[in-house]
Amino acid sequence: MFLIYCPYCKATREEEEFHNAGEAFIARPADPEAASDEEWGDYLFMRKNPKGWHWEQWQHAAGCGRVFAVKRHTLSYRIAGSWTLAAGKALFLQEGGV
Amino acid sequence: MSDALFQPYARSPLDPLDLAGQAVRPSPENGAWANEVRLLAYLTLRGDSADPAYARAVRTVCGLSLPDAGRYVSGVAGVLLWRSPNECLLLTSRRQAASLRVALVEAFAGLLAEVVDQSGGLTTVYLAGAEQVTVLRHMGGYDFGSLEPGQAIATVFGKTAAVVMRADAHGVHLIVRRSFAAYLWALLARSARPYAFTVGRLPAAGTDPVLCLQEGATVLDRQDRVAV
Numbered sequence: 262m263f264l265i266y267c268p269y270c271k272a273t274r275e276e277e278e279f280h281n282a283g284e285a286f287i288a289r290p291a292d293p294e295a296a297s298d299e300e301w302g303d304y305l306f307m308r309k310n311p312k313g314w315h316w317e318q319w320q321h322a323a324g325c326g327r328v329f330a331v332k333r334h335t336l337s338y339r340i341a342g343s344w345t346l347a348a349g350k351a352l353f354l355q356e357g358g359v
Numbered sequence: 360m361s362d363a364l365f366q367p368y369a370r371s372p373l374d375p376l377d378l379a380g381q382a383v384r385p386s387p388e389n390g391a392w393a394n395e396v397r398l399l400a401y402l403t404l405r406g407d408s409a410d411p412a413y414a415r416a417v418r419t420v421c422g423l424s425l426p427d428a429g430r431y432v433s434g435v436a437g438v439l440l441w442r443s444p445n446e447c448l449l450l451t452s453r454r455q456a457a458s459l460r461v462a463l464v465e466a467f468a469g470l471l472a473e474v475v476d477q478s479g480g481l482t483t484v485y486l487a488g489a490e491q492v493t494v495l496r497h498m499g500g501y502d503f504g505s506l507e508p509g510q511a512i513a514t515v516f517g518k519t520a521a522v523v524m525r526a527d528a529h530g531v532h533l534i535v536r537r538s539f540a541a542y543l544w545a546l547l548a549r550s551a552r553p554y555a556f557t558v559g560r561l562p563a564a565g566t567d568p569v570l571c572l573q574e575g576a577t578v579l580d581r582q583d584r585v586a587v
């Protein structure tokens with residue numbers, strides 16, 4: 262079980278209250294009409310699936326209902342922290358995330 | 360069909376269980392007792408809590424400031440619970456609900472805010488007794504012992520979710536969807552069976568901000584209510 266901090270409820274709660282909502286900060290092609298099939302396919306289906314630190318989206322489904330960003334290590338399951346999507350994205354870009 | 364046959368009446372979600380018929384005066388031997396707080400009114404208020412105009416509109420109509428995360432405030436209009444940064448739930452009496460809704464709609468004019476009457480969709484179960492926290496621990500994973508008067512949080516109970524609100528040292532309220540009310544009641548009654556569970560008669564008067572919203576309830580002392 263994870264204990265996850267919700268930045269909206271400002272409380273640490275059990276994983277049971279949350280839903281994982283996949284990889285965070287996947288950039289949608291700016292002009293979908295102009296995107297090639299490969300670009301669009303990557304956007305829809307291809308995920309990083311790293312062994313290491315991973316930026317994820319979690320929804321506090323049973324609590325406030327909000328989606329936020331969590332940085333989690335996929336091997337050790339350690340959680341570096343939780344942020345609102347805006348705050349998390351800023352940090353993600355700072356780390357050189359793409 | 361004759362119009363005389365059409366006599367609509369409000370049926371609370373747990374009415375089919377006839378809790379009123381089973382209710383007894385709880386004794387200290389009953390480690391846990393519960394009952395449904397029937398037919399309250401529930402208004403969902405949506406708006407950005409960071410917007411001062413929205414907060415002002417709510418305060419003007421309800422006389423309540425917006426609650427902080429995980430908390431509730433109460434007053435004459437009822438109990439205002441925090442649900443998310445842009446959503447609050449107002450528990451009030453059916454008597455006051457219609458006029459409050461109209462006043463809120465007027466006060467929200469020009470704002471990105473709305474009020475939705477969810478009275479048909481929710482109900483409240485009151486749980487009391489010396490073993491109430493033990494019973495809650497059987498039902499869900501939240502640290503229920505840490506819940507203090509003034510706090511209201513939503514968490515998972517088995518296959519459903521509910522809001523748990525600690526009114527005072529005497530008891531807690533569980534606010535649940537109508538469709539899951541029977542499930543939550545069954546889970547509660549089963550979890551509480553080892554503690555001499557009984558269906559208890561709700562006090563008709565008191566300082567509990569939710570119980571005093573019941574039909575015919577008399578309020579002993581409004582000053583004692585939790586104001587946060």
Ligand SMILES: [Zn+2]
Pocket residue numbers: 267268269270271321324325326327
């Ligand atoms: Zn939350």
